Amino acid sequence: MDRREFIVSASAAAATAAIAAPAVAAPMAKTKLRIGYLHTVAVDEQIWLADHLGAWARNGLDPQFNEYKTGIELFNAMGAGDIDMLATGAVVSNFPARGQGKMFLANSIEYATAQLWVREDMGVRQFADLRGKRVATTAGTTAHVFLDNALRENKMTAADIDLAGMPMPQAVDAFITGNVPAVALWVPFNIAVREKVPQAKMLLDAGVFYPSAAVVDGWAASNTYYAANKPVLARVVRAWIEANDMLMARTNEALGILHDKYYPQVPLRDIKEQFGAMRVFPTAVWRRLYSNGTIVEWLQQVTDFYARVTKIANPVPAAQYFDPSIFLSVTKD
Secondary structure, rough: HHHHHHHHHHHHHHHHHHHHHHOOEEEEEEEOEEEEEEOOOOHHHHHHHHHOOOOOOOOOOEEEEEEEHHHHHHHHHOOOHOOOOOEEEEHHOOOHHHOOOOOEEEEEEEOOOEEEEHHHHHHHOOHHOOOOEEEEEEOOOOOHHHHHHHHHHHOHHHHHHHEEEEOOOHHHHHHOOOOOOEEEEEOOOHHHHHHOOOOOOEEEEEEOOOOOEEEEEEEEEEEHHHHOOOHHHHHHHHHHHHHHHHHHHHHHHHHHHHHHOOOOOOHHHHHHHHOOOOEEEOOHHHHHHHHOHHHHHHHHHHHHHHHHHHHOOOOOOHHHEEOOOOHHHHHHO
16 A cells, blocks of 8 residues: 555544544533522522532532521622522512512421520510510511511510510520520521520420411522523522432431531531421422422412511512422423
Protein backbone atom coordinates (compact mmCIF):
# COMPACT_ATOMS: atom_id res chain seq x y z
CA MET A 1 0.00 0.00 0.00
CA ASP A 2 1.50 3.34 -1.02
CA ARG A 3 1.26 6.46 1.14
CA ARG A 4 -1.80 7.87 -0.67
CA GLU A 5 -3.77 4.62 -0.29
CA PHE A 6 -2.84 4.40 3.41
CA ILE A 7 -4.10 7.93 4.11
CA VAL A 8 -7.37 7.30 2.27
CA SER A 9 -7.90 3.99 4.12
CA ALA A 10 -7.11 5.49 7.50
CA SER A 11 -9.47 8.41 6.89
CA ALA A 12 -12.30 6.09 5.90
CA ALA A 13 -11.75 3.92 8.96
CA ALA A 14 -11.78 6.92 11.23
CA ALA A 15 -15.01 8.17 9.69
CA THR A 16 -16.61 4.75 10.13
CA ALA A 17 -15.50 4.59 13.77
CA ALA A 18 -16.89 8.05 14.42
CA ILE A 19 -20.27 7.03 13.06
CA ALA A 20 -20.31 3.81 15.10
CA ALA A 21 -19.22 5.39 18.38
CA PRO A 22 -22.05 6.34 20.73
CA ALA A 23 -22.64 10.04 21.15
CA VAL A 24 -21.42 11.44 24.45
CA ALA A 25 -24.04 13.67 26.05
CA ALA A 26 -22.85 17.16 26.77
CA PRO A 27 -22.87 17.93 30.50
CA MET A 28 -25.90 19.89 31.63
CA ALA A 29 -25.07 23.55 32.04
CA LYS A 30 -25.59 24.43 35.69
CA THR A 31 -27.99 27.24 36.45
CA LYS A 32 -26.93 29.56 39.23
CA LEU A 33 -29.67 30.51 41.64
CA ARG A 34 -29.83 32.29 44.99
CA ILE A 35 -31.90 30.56 47.68
CA GLY A 36 -32.71 32.05 51.07
CA TYR A 37 -33.67 29.79 53.95
CA LEU A 38 -34.26 29.50 57.70
CA HIS A 39 -31.89 27.17 59.51
CA THR A 40 -34.46 25.01 61.22
CA VAL A 41 -35.20 21.38 60.46
CA ALA A 42 -38.81 21.98 59.37
CA VAL A 43 -37.56 24.33 56.64
CA ASP A 44 -34.14 23.26 55.42
CA GLU A 45 -33.99 19.48 55.89
CA GLN A 46 -34.54 18.71 52.20
CA ILE A 47 -32.09 21.46 51.16
CA TRP A 48 -29.20 19.76 52.94
CA LEU A 49 -30.16 16.20 52.08
CA ALA A 50 -30.28 17.25 48.41
CA ASP A 51 -26.82 18.73 48.91
CA HIS A 52 -25.57 15.50 50.50
CA LEU A 53 -27.02 13.40 47.68
CA GLY A 54 -25.61 15.64 44.94
CA ALA A 55 -29.18 16.23 43.73
CA TRP A 56 -28.68 19.93 43.03
CA ALA A 57 -25.79 19.33 40.64
CA ARG A 58 -27.47 16.28 39.14
CA ASN A 59 -30.42 18.49 38.19
CA GLY A 60 -28.19 21.12 36.63
CA LEU A 61 -28.36 23.59 39.51
CA ASP A 62 -25.63 25.60 41.19
CA PRO A 63 -27.40 27.09 44.23
CA GLN A 64 -25.99 29.73 46.54
CA PHE A 65 -27.66 29.40 49.94
CA ASN A 66 -28.23 32.43 52.16
CA GLU A 67 -29.39 32.02 55.76
CA TYR A 68 -31.87 34.47 57.32
CA LYS A 69 -33.30 34.58 60.82
CA THR A 70 -36.99 35.13 60.03
CA GLY A 71 -39.37 34.65 57.14
CA ILE A 72 -40.01 38.38 57.12
CA GLU A 73 -36.30 38.99 56.46
CA LEU A 74 -36.44 36.41 53.68
CA PHE A 75 -39.29 38.09 51.84
CA ASN A 76 -37.70 41.50 52.29
CA ALA A 77 -34.49 40.15 50.75
CA MET A 78 -36.40 38.63 47.84
CA GLY A 79 -38.27 41.88 47.32
CA ALA A 80 -34.94 43.71 47.21
CA GLY A 81 -33.63 41.31 44.56
CA ASP A 82 -31.00 39.73 46.82
CA ILE A 83 -32.36 36.19 46.37
CA ASP A 84 -34.41 34.45 43.67
CA MET A 85 -36.45 32.15 45.91
CA LEU A 86 -36.81 31.12 49.52
CA ALA A 87 -37.84 28.36 51.89
CA THR A 88 -39.65 29.49 55.02
CA GLY A 89 -42.42 28.86 57.52
CA ALA A 90 -45.85 30.39 58.08
CA VAL A 91 -45.09 33.65 56.29
CA VAL A 92 -45.33 31.78 52.99
CA SER A 93 -49.06 32.37 53.55
CA ASN A 94 -48.51 36.06 54.20
CA PHE A 95 -46.43 37.89 51.62
CA PRO A 96 -47.71 35.99 48.55
CA ALA A 97 -51.20 36.96 49.75
CA ARG A 98 -49.97 40.54 49.38
CA GLY A 99 -48.85 39.84 45.83
CA GLN A 100 -45.20 39.44 46.82
CA GLY A 101 -43.92 36.14 45.45
CA LYS A 102 -45.41 32.95 44.11
CA MET A 103 -45.43 29.75 46.15
CA PHE A 104 -44.63 26.60 44.17
CA LEU A 105 -43.59 23.91 46.65
CA ALA A 106 -44.82 22.73 50.07
CA ASN A 107 -41.94 21.67 52.29
CA SER A 108 -43.46 20.34 55.52
CA ILE A 109 -46.42 20.79 57.81
CA GLU A 110 -45.79 22.30 61.21
CA TYR A 111 -47.64 19.86 63.41
CA ALA A 112 -46.33 20.69 66.90
CA THR A 113 -43.38 22.96 66.20
CA ALA A 114 -45.09 25.89 67.94
CA GLN A 115 -45.40 25.63 71.71
CA LEU A 116 -46.69 27.71 74.61
CA TRP A 117 -44.45 27.71 77.71
CA VAL A 118 -45.49 29.23 81.04
CA ARG A 119 -43.97 29.83 84.45
CA GLU A 120 -46.09 28.59 87.32
CA ASP A 121 -43.82 30.53 89.69
CA MET A 122 -45.17 33.68 88.03
CA GLY A 123 -48.80 32.75 88.45
CA VAL A 124 -49.63 30.94 85.19
CA ARG A 125 -50.76 27.35 85.70
CA GLN A 126 -53.53 27.03 83.10
CA PHE A 127 -54.56 28.85 79.96
CA ALA A 128 -57.13 31.04 81.70
CA ASP A 129 -54.33 32.46 83.85
CA LEU A 130 -52.92 34.21 80.78
CA ARG A 131 -55.71 36.78 80.92
CA GLY A 132 -54.06 40.15 81.49
CA LYS A 133 -50.57 38.59 81.50
CA ARG A 134 -47.64 39.47 79.24
CA VAL A 135 -47.00 36.86 76.54
CA ALA A 136 -43.90 37.14 74.37
CA THR A 137 -43.69 35.92 70.78
CA THR A 138 -42.55 37.05 67.35
CA ALA A 139 -45.37 38.76 65.51
CA GLY A 140 -46.38 37.35 62.15
CA THR A 141 -44.66 33.99 62.59
CA THR A 142 -45.75 30.39 63.09
CA ALA A 143 -45.72 30.95 66.85
CA HIS A 144 -48.05 33.93 66.51
CA VAL A 145 -50.46 31.92 64.33
CA PHE A 146 -50.46 29.17 66.95
CA LEU A 147 -51.03 31.63 69.80
CA ASP A 148 -53.97 33.19 67.96
CA ASN A 149 -55.53 29.75 67.44
CA ALA A 150 -55.00 28.88 71.09
CA LEU A 151 -56.63 32.11 72.25
CA ARG A 152 -59.67 31.62 70.05
CA GLU A 153 -60.03 27.98 71.12
CA ASN A 154 -60.09 29.20 74.73
CA LYS A 155 -62.68 31.94 74.05
CA MET A 156 -60.10 34.73 74.26
CA THR A 157 -58.54 37.23 71.87
CA ALA A 158 -55.27 39.13 71.71
CA ALA A 159 -57.02 41.93 73.60
CA ASP A 160 -57.25 39.64 76.64
CA ILE A 161 -53.47 39.37 77.00
CA ASP A 162 -50.54 41.76 76.92
CA LEU A 163 -48.87 40.64 73.70
CA ALA A 164 -45.18 41.48 73.57
CA GLY A 165 -43.84 41.18 70.04
CA MET A 166 -40.08 40.76 69.70
CA PRO A 167 -37.55 38.61 67.83
CA MET A 168 -37.67 35.05 69.11
CA PRO A 169 -34.23 35.01 70.77
CA GLN A 170 -35.24 38.05 72.84
CA ALA A 171 -38.67 36.57 73.58
CA VAL A 172 -37.08 33.40 74.93
CA ASP A 173 -34.52 35.39 76.93
CA ALA A 174 -37.33 37.45 78.45
CA PHE A 175 -39.05 34.25 79.54
CA ILE A 176 -35.86 32.70 80.91
CA THR A 177 -34.97 35.80 82.92
CA GLY A 178 -38.49 36.08 84.33
CA ASN A 179 -39.48 39.28 82.55
CA VAL A 180 -42.54 37.57 81.05
CA PRO A 181 -44.53 34.64 82.45
CA ALA A 182 -45.32 33.06 79.08
CA VAL A 183 -43.79 32.66 75.64
CA ALA A 184 -45.14 31.25 72.39
CA LEU A 185 -42.14 29.86 70.53
CA TRP A 186 -41.14 27.34 67.90
CA VAL A 187 -38.68 24.49 68.20
CA PRO A 188 -35.73 24.41 68.74
CA PHE A 189 -36.10 27.42 71.09
CA ASN A 190 -37.85 25.08 73.53
CA ILE A 191 -34.51 23.42 74.23
CA ALA A 192 -33.04 26.53 75.87
CA VAL A 193 -36.20 26.99 77.93
CA ARG A 194 -36.18 23.40 79.11
CA GLU A 195 -32.51 23.52 80.06
CA LYS A 196 -32.43 26.93 81.74
CA VAL A 197 -35.86 27.01 83.37
CA PRO A 198 -36.45 23.43 84.52
CA GLN A 199 -39.57 24.50 86.41
CA ALA A 200 -41.15 25.87 83.21
CA LYS A 201 -44.19 24.05 81.87
CA MET A 202 -45.21 23.50 78.28
CA LEU A 203 -48.91 24.26 78.44
CA LEU A 204 -49.76 23.06 74.92
CA ASP A 205 -48.41 22.78 71.41
CA ALA A 206 -49.89 23.27 67.97
CA GLY A 207 -50.55 19.55 67.59
CA VAL A 208 -53.82 19.92 69.48
CA PHE A 209 -55.15 22.02 66.60
CA TYR A 210 -53.98 19.74 63.75
CA PRO A 211 -55.15 19.67 61.01
CA SER A 212 -57.69 22.47 61.47
CA ALA A 213 -54.84 24.91 62.13
CA ALA A 214 -52.05 23.24 60.16
CA VAL A 215 -49.26 25.58 59.07
CA VAL A 216 -47.60 24.88 55.74
CA ASP A 217 -43.90 25.59 55.32
CA GLY A 218 -42.88 26.05 51.72
CA TRP A 219 -40.95 27.60 48.88
CA ALA A 220 -41.75 30.78 47.00
CA ALA A 221 -40.03 32.53 44.11
CA SER A 222 -40.12 36.20 43.29
CA ASN A 223 -42.81 37.14 40.81
CA THR A 224 -40.31 37.90 38.06
CA TYR A 225 -38.25 34.76 38.62
CA TYR A 226 -41.37 32.58 38.72
CA ALA A 227 -42.68 34.05 35.46
CA ALA A 228 -39.43 33.54 33.56
CA ASN A 229 -37.95 30.35 35.03
CA LYS A 230 -40.55 27.63 35.50
CA PRO A 231 -38.24 24.95 33.99
CA VAL A 232 -35.66 25.86 36.63
CA LEU A 233 -38.30 25.61 39.36
CA ALA A 234 -39.16 22.14 38.04
CA ARG A 235 -35.50 21.15 38.52
CA VAL A 236 -35.61 22.53 42.07
CA VAL A 237 -38.64 20.32 42.71
CA ARG A 238 -36.85 17.26 41.30
CA ALA A 239 -33.85 17.81 43.57
CA TRP A 240 -36.19 18.35 46.51
CA ILE A 241 -38.03 15.10 45.76
CA GLU A 242 -34.78 13.12 45.85
CA ALA A 243 -34.09 14.51 49.31
CA ASN A 244 -37.65 14.01 50.52
CA ASP A 245 -37.67 10.41 49.28
CA MET A 246 -34.53 9.71 51.32
CA LEU A 247 -36.03 11.42 54.37
CA MET A 248 -39.08 9.18 54.13
CA ALA A 249 -37.38 5.89 53.21
CA ARG A 250 -34.29 6.15 55.46
CA THR A 251 -35.33 8.56 58.19
CA ASN A 252 -32.76 7.66 60.85
CA GLU A 253 -29.92 7.77 58.33
CA ALA A 254 -31.15 11.11 56.98
CA LEU A 255 -31.44 12.67 60.43
CA GLY A 256 -27.95 11.39 61.27
CA ILE A 257 -26.58 13.06 58.14
CA LEU A 258 -28.31 16.33 59.03
CA HIS A 259 -26.73 16.19 62.46
CA ASP A 260 -23.23 15.19 61.35
CA LYS A 261 -22.88 17.55 58.39
CA TYR A 262 -25.31 20.41 58.79
CA TYR A 263 -26.37 20.67 62.46
CA PRO A 264 -23.24 19.52 64.32
CA GLN A 265 -23.94 21.88 67.22
CA VAL A 266 -27.41 20.39 67.82
CA PRO A 267 -27.65 17.05 69.68
CA LEU A 268 -29.12 14.29 67.56
CA ARG A 269 -31.92 13.76 70.08
CA ASP A 270 -32.99 17.37 69.58
CA ILE A 271 -33.00 16.98 65.80
CA LYS A 272 -35.20 13.92 66.20
CA GLU A 273 -37.48 15.89 68.51
CA GLN A 274 -37.78 18.68 65.93
CA PHE A 275 -38.53 16.14 63.21
CA GLY A 276 -41.22 14.58 65.41
CA ALA A 277 -42.90 17.98 65.72
CA MET A 278 -43.44 18.28 61.97
CA ARG A 279 -45.13 16.27 59.25
CA VAL A 280 -43.59 15.32 55.92
CA PHE A 281 -45.02 12.83 53.45
CA PRO A 282 -43.95 10.51 50.63
CA THR A 283 -44.18 11.99 47.15
CA ALA A 284 -47.43 10.15 46.37
CA VAL A 285 -49.10 11.61 49.46
CA TRP A 286 -47.83 15.11 48.69
CA ARG A 287 -49.27 14.71 45.19
CA ARG A 288 -52.67 13.79 46.61
CA LEU A 289 -52.63 16.77 49.00
CA TYR A 290 -51.77 19.05 46.07
CA SER A 291 -54.44 17.55 43.82
CA ASN A 292 -57.37 17.45 46.24
CA GLY A 293 -56.97 21.03 47.43
CA THR A 294 -55.78 20.23 50.96
CA ILE A 295 -52.61 22.33 50.65
CA VAL A 296 -54.63 25.29 49.40
CA GLU A 297 -57.07 24.88 52.28
CA TRP A 298 -54.26 24.81 54.86
CA LEU A 299 -52.55 27.82 53.29
CA GLN A 300 -55.81 29.77 53.19
CA GLN A 301 -56.55 29.30 56.88
CA VAL A 302 -53.18 30.90 57.73
CA THR A 303 -53.72 33.64 55.15
CA ASP A 304 -57.04 34.37 56.86
CA PHE A 305 -55.10 34.89 60.11
CA TYR A 306 -52.76 37.38 58.46
CA ALA A 307 -55.62 39.17 56.75
CA ARG A 308 -57.44 39.54 60.06
CA VAL A 309 -54.50 40.36 62.34
CA THR A 310 -52.31 42.42 60.02
CA LYS A 311 -55.17 43.97 58.06
CA ILE A 312 -54.22 42.84 54.54
CA ALA A 313 -56.43 44.73 52.10
CA ASN A 314 -57.87 42.45 49.39
CA PRO A 315 -55.56 39.48 50.03
CA VAL A 316 -54.72 37.22 47.10
CA PRO A 317 -56.40 33.83 47.75
CA ALA A 318 -54.15 30.82 48.30
CA ALA A 319 -55.65 29.22 45.19
CA GLN A 320 -54.03 32.02 43.19
CA TYR A 321 -50.69 32.57 44.95
CA PHE A 322 -49.92 28.82 45.18
CA ASP A 323 -49.12 27.07 41.91
CA PRO A 324 -49.27 23.26 42.33
CA SER A 325 -48.77 22.62 38.60
CA ILE A 326 -44.96 22.51 38.73
CA PHE A 327 -44.88 19.75 41.35
CA LEU A 328 -47.73 17.87 39.69
CA SER A 329 -46.03 18.01 36.27
CA VAL A 330 -42.78 16.67 37.72
CA THR A 331 -44.54 13.80 39.49
CA LYS A 332 -47.10 12.95 36.79
CA ASP A 333 -45.34 9.73 35.92
